[in-house]
Amino acid sequence: MVLALHAYEAAAKERLPGPVWDFFAGGSGTESMLAAGREALDRIRLRPRCLVDVSHCDPRTELLGADLAAPLGIAPMAYHQLAHPEGEVATARAAGEAGALLTVSMFASRTLEDIAAAATGPLWLQLYWLKRRDLLVDLIHRAEATGFRALVLTVDAPRVAFRPRDAANGFAVPPGIRAVNVAHDVMAASHGGRDGESAIARHSKEQFDASITWEDLAWLREVTSLPVVLKGVLTGEDAELAVRHGVSGLVVSNHGGRQLDFSRSAPDALAEIVDTVAGRCAVVLDGGVRHGADIAKALCLGADAVMVGRPALWGLAHSGAEGVADVLRLLMGEFEEVMALMGAPTVAAFERSGVVLPGCAHLSA
Template sequence: MALHTYEAAAEERLPGPVWDFFAGGSGTESMLTAGREALDRVQLRPRCMVDVSRCDPGTDLLGARLAAPLAVAPMAYHQLAHPEGEVASARGAGEAGALLTVSMFASRTLEDIAAAASGPLWLQLYWLRRREVMRDLIRRAEAAGFRALVLTVDAPRVAYRPRDAANGFAVPPGVRAVNLSTEVMAASHGSRSGESALARHSREQFDASITWEDLAWLREVTSLPVVLKGVLTGEDAELAVKHGVSGLIVSNHGGRQLDFARSAPECLTEVVDAVGGSCPVILDGAIRHGADLAKALCMGADAVMLGRPALWGLAHSGDAGVAGVLRLLIDQFEEVMALMGAPTVADFGRSGIAYPVCGRLPS
């Protein structure tokens, strides 16, 4: 099944405000297409007369073996797409051999998600004003077997998202962030005309005062690797390494935060060069084909994260849909490996890509 088929089915099945919540962007929504346009400008340079009778798309990422350099990005409230929510997502990701990053605002408990998972799990965090809430969640994640923490650093507050504001979007009854107290999450359920409840919630609960020095506290309270999500500059990549992070995710937050920014693919090589191999770098966003995995690897990424398409699969057919979407990309990637003359992930490098003269990406 083609990826657009999953997307069309999800749009048809989901209520309009929920679809807008998943599909929409911030401001003018310019960033919804910027990453895709950037990846489309990257051209592959295949090599021939290479033994590709056996291609192995597998890789290791922070100690976890994956079927391909592919992970599911953190997204909140999977129950908006399917009654089983993140439990179904965990089953589907595990079946495909992919990593699942679970949102702090997951609609199923960390323990239930872990019980359903056969693949590795990471936990995503926003920095809350109440650090004891973060500490308790981290301890539960450690006990449940999560392998890393992903701190989102591009959202000191939720940006203005016109579709959510127009819909007065709030998390509907029957769905909630079950790993956090009702007190912490109360604002996310209060619908007001012309305003996003999630934006209001972020202003109340997110700590916009944190700096690089605050990472020391996070590293003190956990033994898990800490990965930063939302780094888009070499300067911040260097600071992240200096402050002991274990990985970086180059991400535009699905086009839902800073409008008119450089897209994540355009920032990837800058971040890769800044860290100089000292930690894994992951590209998040705009991944829609197995060839995109190859392009990201050639640009220096160690893996990619897939966002909305995983939710399309979940809305389509639960865990089977999630697994179907992931397997589609893995199968496409394996074919690209053979046609590129790259039988292993390690065979991808910058000599494998080129750019047209116009709209050239940084090299």
């Protein structure tokens, strides 16, 4: 068993073809945002309490009605078969074994039905807003029929940003791997490699509907009975609008550093969004989480859970479902240790006073 996430990262980089590694690891523009979430989390320090009974620490929690072994889930990422032949089926099996949430990308390389059949834990389905609304309706109905528990609409990508590594590689989804849950003709552009251009970016310009507004959320809520979660919110203003438009949750995320360059990081935005929504919807942090202590920091700032993205793919590339499960268990084990050393025997024990932010002595609860 590997004992540190960076070892999984190194193994994945060694095993994956260069253009695939760049697709997973790269960022947008100057790639300034790749390290921003990690740096923001590193600036936050913990304030432990002493003489608390931590003989039994319970990391379990609930998120939108789903029971989790810890406040941890896997963020949506496309084309898991680029990392392992079993793709999302292996990831789903691992998440279930670890008791974690899995958010499945609409551009998954395995069918929703196969993923659901392998899953023993909760599943959410991520959506981009395509121009073809009939395809969205089909995906939503299939998700409902196969037991998915929520829809996650990505709102920070009206189109895919310029990603220099993908452009330099002329990256396109290779033959034999495709987004099997979306009509082939709609996905065709993502397979057409051209020198100096990313097929992923070209596809998004063709197929993503960049005209949607807050008012379109009413249509989405009408066509589904599932809770709607928005992913990519980074301001209190948008958090307030989201609550007013009836969303059930927010994922505070800067898309793994792959969208707006020079943005604020997700950890830097978290407290503002938590304070704005004031308990009216769930809040999840996605960005830079690489250690169990990061889960504790996010909970202290008011998040209900965190998501990890690339580390799950590192584990998948390393050893399939076993690697993903080991990554999740590693983070959960670190988190449980932090609970004991923080004097926080339950998830509910983490409060704002448990962290020190840059320039502050501490924040009171």
